[in-house]
Amino acid sequence: MALVVNLDVMLAKRKMRSNQLAQLIGITEQNLSILKNGKVRAIRFTTLEAICKHLDCQPGDILEYVGDRLEQE
Amino acid sequence: MNKIRSISRKLRVAFIIALIITPLLNILVWMFYDRLPDEISMTLIPHSLNLNQININPLTKTLACLAAMLQVGVIMYALNLLIKLFKNYEQNQIFTTTNVTYYRRLGYSVFLYVICDKIVEILTSIILTFQNPVGHRVMAVKFSGADLVGLGTGVVIILIAWIMNEGHRLQEEQSLTI
Numbered sequence: 001m002a003l004v005v006n007l008d009v010m011l012a013k014r015k016m017r018s019n020q021l022a023q024l025i026g027i028t029e030q031n032l033s034i035l036k037n038g039k040v041r042a043i044r045f046t047t048l049e050a051i052c053k054h055l056d057c058q059p060g061d062i063l064e065y066v067g068d069r070l071e072q073e
Numbered sequence: 074m075n076k077i078r079s080i081s082r083k084l085r086v087a088f089i090i091a092l093i094i095t096p097l098l099n100i101l102v103w104m105f106y107d108r109l110p111d112e113i114s115m116t117l118i119p120h121s122l123n124l125n126q127i128n129i130n131p132l133t134k135t136l137a138c139l140a141a142m143l144q145v146g147v148i149m150y151a152l153n154l155l156i157k158l159f160k161n162y163e164q165n166q167i168f169t170t171t172n173v174t175y176y177r178r179l180g181y182s183v184f185l186y187v188i189c190d191k192i193v194e195i196l197t198s199i200i201l202t203f204q205n206p207v208g209h210r211v212m213a214v215k216f217s218g219a220d221l222v223g224l225g226t227g228v229v230i231i232l233i234a235w236i237m238n239e240g241h242r243l244q245e246e247q248s249l250t251i
Contacts, residue, residue, distance in 0.1 A: 031251050041249035 004064045007036045010055050025050035074165060081162035088159065092152040099145045103138035119198045121213040127201040140196040144189045151182040168240040176237055180230035187223040191216070
């Protein structure tokens with residue numbers, strides 16, 4: 001997919017663990033892992049909002065459009 | 074969900090019993106053909122034959138029973154699919170690719186049943202009259218509205234399989250929406 005989820009980068013910047021974030025935004029660690037690995041098919045606005053709130057960031061910090069770059073790599 | 078599991082379990086047991094009974098019943102009705110009431114025995118011979126035309130003896134009964142096993146085999150195959158399907162329902166696996174495959178196979182088995190019904194009808198008419206003198210041997214087959222209903226049912230089941238496949242796709246999409 002041409003969209004990359006940079007959640008692990010933001011987690012590292014905020015020095016927060018995955019399980020902590022999962023607990024804060026009210027999803028399971030398994031679902032957060034799916035999100036981090038980019039296997040996710042869709043993301044709810046409520047989830048994105050909660051992530052941005054707790055990581056104090058913008059949606060653009062989490063999601064990045066890479067176009068054909070990823071496929072070329 | 075518990076209700077689905079409980080009903081599925083009961084139905085699975087019923088299908089297992091039917092799976093065991095069906096071939097035995099076929100053997101028994103042909104074994105005791107002479108003792109059966111006319112209403113039942115008439116259903117076993119092709120509709121276009123009458124009782125005066127047919128030869129019932131141990132050889133023809135055995136051959137007719139074997140021919141009917143073709144149709145019984147299809148019924149057993151369908152029952153086996155239903156057992157597997159309801160076992161999956163018991164385990165809360167409802168919209169899965171395996172179930173879609175079972176549904177599709179069930180649809181095709183209904184088609185196969187209708188085809189086998191005609192083959193068995195032809196074979197039974199030959200078996201029950203092949204000992205008659207030349208000119209009195211019969212090969213009979215008859216198509217009726219019930220056959221069309223059978224084919225229609227097969228089409229409906231295949232369509233359900235297709236819808237189930239869409240359901241599976243939606244469930245997968247839902248499970249990957251965070």
